[in-house]
Amino acid sequence: MRIGELAKRAGTTTRTLRYYESRGLLTVRRDAKGYRTFGEEDLRLLRQIRMLRDSGFDLEETRPFVECLRAGFPTGDSCPASLEAYRKKLAELDDCITQLQDVRDRVRADLARAEVESAARSAEAPAPRCELAPRTGASVTGEPAEGNTT
Amino acid sequence: MRIGELAKRAGTTTRTLRYYESRGLLTVRRDAKGYRTFGEEDLRLLRQIRMLRDSGFDLEETRPFVECLRAGFPTGDSCPASLEAYRKKLAELDDCITQLQDVRDRVRADLARAEVESAARSAEAPAPRCELAPRTGASVTGEPAEGNTT
DNA sequence: GCTGGCCTTGACGTCGGCGTCAATGCTTAG
DNA sequence: CTAAGCATTGACGCCGACGTCAAGGCCAGC
Numbered sequence: 001m002r003i004g005e006l007a008k009r010a011g012t013t014t015r016t017l018r019y020y021e022s023r024g025l026l027t028v029r030r031d032a033k034g035y036r037t038f039g040e041e042d043l044r045l046l047r048q049i050r051m052l053r054d055s056g057f058d059l060e061e062t063r064p065f066v067e068c069l070r071a072g073f074p075t076g077d078s079c080p081a082s083l084e085a086y087r088k089k090l091a092e093l094d095d096c097i098t099q100l101q102d103v104r105d106r107v108r109a110d111l112a113r114a115e116v117e118s119a120a121r122s123a124e125a126p127a128p129r130c131e132l133a134p135r136t137g138a139s140v141t142g143e144p145a146e147g148n149t150t
Numbered sequence: 151m152r153i154g155e156l157a158k159r160a161g162t163t164t165r166t167l168r169y170y171e172s173r174g175l176l177t178v179r180r181d182a183k184g185y186r187t188f189g190e191e192d193l194r195l196l197r198q199i200r201m202l203r204d205s206g207f208d209l210e211e212t213r214p215f216v217e218c219l220r221a222g223f224p225t226g227d228s229c230p231a232s233l234e235a236y237r238k239k240l241a242e243l244d245d246c247i248t249q250l251q252d253v254r255d256r257v258r259a260d261l262a263r264a265e266v267e268s269a270a271r272s273a274e275a276p277a278p279r280c281e282l283a284p285r286t287g288a289s290v291t292g293e294p295a296e297g298n299t300t
Numbered sequence: 301g302c303t304g305g306c307c308t309t310g311a312c313g314t315c316g317g318c319g320t321c322a323a324t325g326c327t328t329a330g
Numbered sequence: 331c332t333a334a335g336c337a338t339t340g341a342c343g344c345c346g347a348c349g350t351c352a353a354g355g356c357c358a359g360c
Contacts, residue, residue, distance in 0.1 A: 004336065014337090019318060033326065035337055055253050055260075059317070077264035078271070086261040093254040097247060103205050104243040110205075111236040114227035121228075154306065164307090169348060183356065185307055209347070 006038045010046040017046075023059060025049065025066050045069050048076040056093065061085055156188045160196040167196075173209060175199065175216050195219050198226040206243065211235055 007014045020026045021036075026045070029037045045066055052062045064085045065076030073079060077086065157164045170176040171186075176195070179187045195216060202212045214235045215226030226232060 002337075013318085015318060015320085018339095023317095033337080035326090053317095055257050056250075075264070075267075077260065078268065080268075083261065083264055083268065086257060086264065090254065090257050090261060093250060093257065097250050097254065100206075100243060100247050100250065104240065104247065107205050107236060107240050107243065110227065111233065111240060114225070114233055114236065117225075118228065118230075118233065152307075163348085165348060165350085168309095173347095183307080185356095203347095 001038045001042075003036045003038070006042060006046070009043055010050065012046065012050070020046075020049070020059075025059070025063065027070070041069070045076075052076075055089070057085075057089060061089065151188045151192075153186045153188070156192060156196070159193055160200065162196065162200070170196075170199070170209075175209070175213065177220070191219070195226075202226075205239070207235075207239060211239065 001009075003014045003017055007017055010017075017026060017036075021028055026042065031037050048065050048069060049059075049062045052065060053059070064079065064081035068079035068082050069076045071079070076082060151159075153164045153167055157167055160167075167176060167186075171178055176192065181187050198215050198219060199209075199212045202215060203209070214229065214231035218229035218232050219226045221229070223229060227236065
């Protein structure tokens with residue numbers, strides 16, 4: 001399998017694969033023509049990387065999983081280093097979520113306060129009335145009843 | 151007040167202030183020597199920007215607040231556009247938190263599974279015994295008792 | 301006069317993870 | 331023969347929010 005096919009099968013691009021190679025995540029054989037050659041194990045490796053990246057791992061953090069696979073283990077997370085990486089990421093995620101929640105609460109509070117003050121400002125304005133003038137009988141304002149007293 | 155003092159008072163750097171100016175967030179007067187000159191209102195404006203950036207607003211998103219302050223309102227969030235910006239960011243934060251929670255749960259599940267399988271592998275391995283050899287009498291391995299049979 | 305400290309503009313560097321050329325080579329089908 | 335479609339290396343572009351350096355002007359104090 002050459003790079004184009006692998007990229008297609010892995011749902012990525014050749015550029016990405018060459019980049020991974022440059023980072024040492026992909027080890028490459030070459031055929032007689034100088035073309036990169038890959039096998040099914042590379043596909044598995046790429047799927048592993050993609051899953052992790054979807055979970056917020058940056059590329060470097062996938063390395064333990066990659067090395068684990070390359071060491072012949074059935075899955076990328078069969079090794080202690082991978083478990084450690086999981087735990088680290090988990091802690092990071094928890095921290096991140098907590099921080100974001102704090103921020104959200106702050107923004108929520110700011111919004112609430114700003115809305116209240118905005119309402120206060122409109123209240124001190126001449127209070128636009130949405131009521132219609134009373135239909136029934138005598139006018140409260142003391143205006144002359146329509147077509148009377150002439 | 152010149153740029154250095156403003157930067158110090160706002161807890162930031164002159165580079166940042168010049169950058170804000172280049173983005174049109176800071177409007178500048180110049181003195182006779184060509185130096186930038188600032189007033190207290192610029193300090194308030196900077197504090198507003200800093201608060202928002204701490205809450206995850208990118209620079210461009212602080213613009214409504216800045217314009218609100220410059221329009222003479224008492225706070226940056228006295229204007230409808232600012233309230234809208236709050237609501238938008240709030241929604242973004244909620245989305246972001248939800249996504250992160252999903253990711254965290256996935257990672258947690260992956261870790262749990264990997265831990266179980268790791269434990270399973272150690273179980274099928276030759277079970278490293280942490281017991282000491284029995285003190286009492288006859289050796290199980292059939293080795294010659296120490297200093298005997300000579 | 302010199303040093304040190306403030307200011308000016310301009311421009312390049314950073315970080316991650318690739319995207320997007322450009323110039324060139326190998327192979328195969330028409 | 332030629333075009334199409336794969337491959338190769340190398341190098342610049344992008345994004346946001348600045349950091350950092352260079353080269354120079356202006357001023358105060360010793």
